[in-house]
Structure formats: structure tokens, C-alpha cells
Amino acid sequence: MKFQGSSSYVATQDLMLAVNAAITLKRPLLVKGEPGTGKTMLAEEVAQALNMPLLQWHIKSTTKAQQGLYEYDAVSRLRDSQLADVDGGERVKDIHNYIVKGVLWQAFTAEEPVALLIDEIDKADIEFPNDLLREIDRMEFYCYETREWVRAKNRPLVFITSNNEKELPDAFLRRCFFHYIKFPDAPTMQRIVDVHFPGLKRDLLAAAMKTFFDVRGLPGLKKKPSTSELLDWLKLLLAEDISAEALHTKEDKVAVPPLVGALLKNEQDVTLFEKLVFMQGRNR
Numbered sequence: 001m002k003f004q005g006s007s008s009y010v011a012t013q014d015l016m017l018a019v020n021a022a023i024t025l026k027r028p029l030l031v032k033g034e035p036g037t038g039k040t041m042l043a044e045e046v047a048q049a050l051n052m053p054l055l056q057w058h059i060k061s062t063t064k065a066q067q068g069l070y071e072y073d074a075v076s077r078l079r080d081s082q083l084a085d086v087d088g089g090e091r092v093k094d095i096h097n098y099i100v101k102g103v104l105w106q107a108f109t110a111e112e113p114v115a116l117l118i119d120e121i122d123k124a125d126i127e128f129p130n131d132l133l134r135e136i137d138r139m140e141f142y143c144y145e146t147r148e149w150v151r152a153k154n155r156p157l158v159f160i161t162s163n164n165e166k167e168l169p170d171a172f173l174r175r176c177f178f179h180y181i182k183f184p185d186a187p188t189m190q191r192i193v194d195v196h197f198p199g200l201k202r203d204l205l206a207a208a209m210k211t212f213f214d215v216r217g218l219p220g221l222k223k224k225p226s227t228s229e230l231l232d233w234l235k236l237l238l239a240e241d242i243s244a245e246a247l248h249t250k251e252d253k254v255a256v257p258p259l260v261g262a263l264l265k266n267e268q269d270v271t272l273f274e275k276l277v278f279m280q281g282r283n284r
């Protein structure tokens with residue numbers, strides 16, 4: 001099992017190394033990086049390249065570790081017991097009918113090896129990663145209601161992503177292989193754009209890339225635009241048929257680009273940009 005990148009996803013050499021290292025070590029791959037740098041997509045692409053089904057668990061602030069294992073649906077059972085004559089009360093007698101399996105249970109008991117994505121783990125509360133330590137390490141857990149151990153038939157290939165909103169506990173980090181997806185440099189970004197817009201005119205691409213990296217380089221931005229923002233913006237430029245000339249800035253000065261709302265996502269950043277353009281205009 002080796003991951004070599006794919007035709008729809010640009011993986012740098014060090015990213016491929018990290019994926020293969022995690023596979024070799026049989027440890028979860030913890031991927032950090034700015035939002036929009038392809039963390040979620042990485043799991044999808046690796047699963048596809050290795051021909052494995054992908055189970056996804058998208059974490060929210062309210063997600064509890066237990067939900068990934070299983071949940072006992074006591075309410076349904078109570079209701080069924082009150083309507084016991086439905087099927088002679090057979091269903092109610094077996095507690096298995098009221099265990100709702102979570103993604104980890106599904107991943108552990110799948111017939112074939114699967115990939116498992118735990119997406120945006122930093123969204124959950126601080127105890128969440130610690131609550132999953134044993135499950136991720138030993139690949140087993142105990143179901144109290146049915147009194148059974150659920151053990152992984154095949155070790156799933158685990159991807160964990162984080163946008164770095166919270167620090168993760170040391171005990172958890174020890175069990176992962178870590179990779180930080182650096183923001184793509186210009187040549188890598190060019191390859192990513194090529195994947196999404198193969199026939200893009202070279203002059204438009206060059207002008208758009210320059211504007212994009214200018215905007216990103218602006219000191220003091222609250223939210224720097226990332227890969228997905230550049231792709232959105234390019235899509236709009238194409239849809240609106242905006243020419244490379246409209247993006248060209250005179251004498252290397254910045255100008256507010258058309259459809260800037262695709263790149264800058266809050267009013268302070270737009271104001272900052274406009275101020276800069278205004279000051280340059282006066283200095284001329």
C-alpha cells in the first residue's frame with residue numbers, strides 16, 4: 001500500500017512521505033494546516049487511491065467520543081415496549097436492536113480494510129481526544145449494554161485533521177504521526193489550479209496568482225485567503241469573463257481586485273486593503 005498522489009489532488013513529496021509513514025507505522029495521520037489547504041480532501045483521495053471505503057466523522061463542538069463508538073437508543077426501546085403487540089414484542093427483547101453503531105464500530109467491524117476520517121478534531125472539547133486514546137491505540141472498546149468487546153478485524157487507516165484552533169493533549173499526539181500542510185508555494189499552487197482549471201489562459205492565471213499572493217502577503221490580515229478561496233475566485237473570474245488586463249496593477253501597486261469578496265471574508269480586511277490602495281494613490 002503506497003500513496004503516490006492522484007490526478008485530482010496535488011500532493012507534495014513530504015505529504016506523500018507522511019501518508020506512507022503513517023501506513024507503515026499503523027498510526028493515525030494527524031494533519032494540521034490552515035483551512036482550505038486540502039486536509040479533508042487528502043483523506044478522500046488516499047482512500048480512493050488505495051481503493052478503500054472512507055468512513056467520515058465530522059466533529060462539532062458538541063460531539064462526544066461515545067457517539068463515535070455507539071449510542072443506546074433507550075427512548076425507542078421504551079416506546080416499543082409500550083407498543084409491544086406490534087411484532088409480539090420480539091424486537092424489544094433484544095437489546096442489539098437499540099444499539100446505534102458509530103463510525104468507529106462500523107470501521108472496526110467492516111469486512112474489508114477501511115479508511116476513517118475524524119475531521120476537525122479541534123472543534124470538540126478538550127477531553128474528546130483523550131476519550132478516544134484507547135480506541136485509537138488498541139483498536140477495541142467495550143459495549144456495556146450488550147456486554148461485548150468490539151475489536152478491529154482490520155486496522156483502519158485513520159486520518160485526523162485539525163485547523164489548530166485548540167492544542168491537542170500530549171498523550172494523544174504521542175499516538176499519531178504528524179504532518180503540517182504548509183501553505184502551497186507558487187509553483188505548487190499553480191499545479192493545484194491546473195488540476196481544477198486545466199485550460200486556463202496563461203496570462204489570466206499569472207495575473208490572478210500575482211494578485212492572490214499580493215493579497216495574502218498583506219500584513220495584518222485577519223483571515224488570509226487560502227487555496228479554496230483562490231479556486232472560488234478563479235471560477236468567478238471565468239464566469240464573469242474578466243480579462244487578465246482587468247487584474248493588472250500599474251507600476252507594481254496593489255489595486256482592489258474584482259470580486260474581492262471571494263478572497264477577503266471580513267470587513268476589516270477589505271477596509272485594510274482599500275486603505276492601502278488609497279494611500280498608494282496619494283503617494284503617486
Ligand SMILES: Nc1ncnc2c1ncn2[C@@H]1O[C@H](COP(=O)(O)OP(=O)(O)O)[C@@H](O)[C@H]1O
Nearest residue numbers: 008009010035036037038039040041192227228
Ligand atoms: N493539494 C490540492 N490539490 C487539489 N485541490 C486542492 C488541494 N488543496 C486544496 N484543494 C482544493 O481546496 C478545497 C478545500 O480543501 P479541503 O480539503 O476542504 O481543505 P481543508 O479540509 O484543509 O479545510 C478542495 O475542495 C480542493 O478543491
Ligand SMILES: [Mg+2]
Nearest residue numbers: 039040041119
Ligand atoms: Mg476540512
